Amino acid sequence: MINNKMDKSAKDPVKIQTMFTTIAHRYDFLNMVLSLGIDKRWRRFAISQLPKSDNARYLDVATGTGDVALEIVRSIPGSKVNGVDFSEGMLEIGKVKVSNAGLGERIDMSFGDATALPFEENTFDGSIIAFGIRNVQDYKKGISEMGRVVKNGGRVVILEFTTVQNRIIKPFYRFYISKVLPFIGEVISGKKGAYKYLPESMLAFPSPEELKKTMEETGLKDVRYYKLTLGIAAVHVGTK
Numbered sequence: 727m728i729n730n731k732m733d734k735s736a737k738d739p740v741k742i743q744t745m746f747t748t749i750a751h752r753y754d755f756l757n758m759v760l761s762l763g764i765d766k767r768w769r770r771f772a773i774s775q776l777p778k779s780d781n782a783r784y785l786d787v788a789t790g791t792g793d794v795a796l797e798i799v800r801s802i803p804g805s806k807v808n809g810v811d812f813s814e815g816m817l818e819i820g821k822v823k824v825s826n827a828g829l830g831e832r833i834d835m836s837f838g839d840a841t842a843l844p845f846e847e848n849t850f851d852g853s854i855i856a857f858g859i860r861n862v863q864d865y866k867k868g869i870s871e872m873g874r875v876v877k878n879g880g881r882v883v884i885l886e887f888t889t890v891q892n893r894i895i896k897p898f899y900r901f902y903i904s905k906v907l908p909f910i911g912e913v914i915s916g917k918k919g920a921y922k923y924l925p926e927s928m929l930a931f932p933s934p935e936e937l938k939k940t941m942e943e944t945g946l947k948d949v950r951y952y953k954l955t956l957g958i959a960a961v962h963v964g965t966k
């Protein structure tokens with residue numbers, strides 16, 4: 727059984743960077759298999775929470791292979807996105823996807839650490855992070871950075887897995903993420919242990935209420951959250 731507490735060293739930024747670069751070439755395929763495609767709907771819902779305006783500019787933190795950035799520009803006309811990530815391996819694949827989609831004019835993918843975002847204050851209409859905040863060792867700092875770079879009235883949107891609370895579903899969910907998911911992950915990625923971290927980090931991440939409190943502590947207002955698909959994931963939204 728997996729502990730709800732996680733050794734802090736498991737989230738050592740260098741380890742996380744290396745892990746994502748190692749699995750980057752299989753990341754999109756694994757996502758699709760492991761989530762049965764539901765992750766696309768979750769990303770769309772998260773994006774729908776971003777504030778809209780003419781020529782809006784958004785920041786996609788921990789953009790990885792760029793799925794959120796791509797979906798934003800496809801669904802919000804005239805928008806531009808900066809996607810940042812600290813895994814060069816993930817970014818490389820994201821850059822190819824952006825270029826193949828002919829969206830290089832609207833999406834800029836570059837290196838950046840979530841806890842020290844390389845942007846001025848009040849730059850973006852909204853900042854978003856999908857399945858990234860769980861991996862950030864000092865996640866409060868990450869949220870505070872996402873707030874710093876958005877304009878007043880702008881929004882911070884967080885999409886992340888949560889721990890399922892429903893008593894009937896919980897045992898099946900735990901079995902799936904602690905046994906099935908690491909097994910499939912290892913077979914597809916060919917990397918032993920790479921998908922051991924995923925369930926550990928999912929189960930150790932704070933509850934939606936705790937995350938809401940942390941967002942408020944960073945100064946965000948009107949913080950709300952929406953549980954998605956039986957509470958497997960949640961979208962938190964706060965306003966600066």
Ligand SMILES: C[S@@+](CC[C@H](N)C(=O)[O-])C[C@H]1O[C@@H](n2cnc3c(N)ncnc32)[C@H](O)[C@@H]1O
Binds near residue numbers: 787792810838
């Ligand atoms: C599970 S992937 C999510 C990628 C993408 N957002 C998506 O929805 O598919 C997590 C990403 O977070 C990135 N990441 C983790 N910690 C980070 C940090 N401190 N700064 C920047 N990127 C980080 C990893 O490199 C990885 O690409």
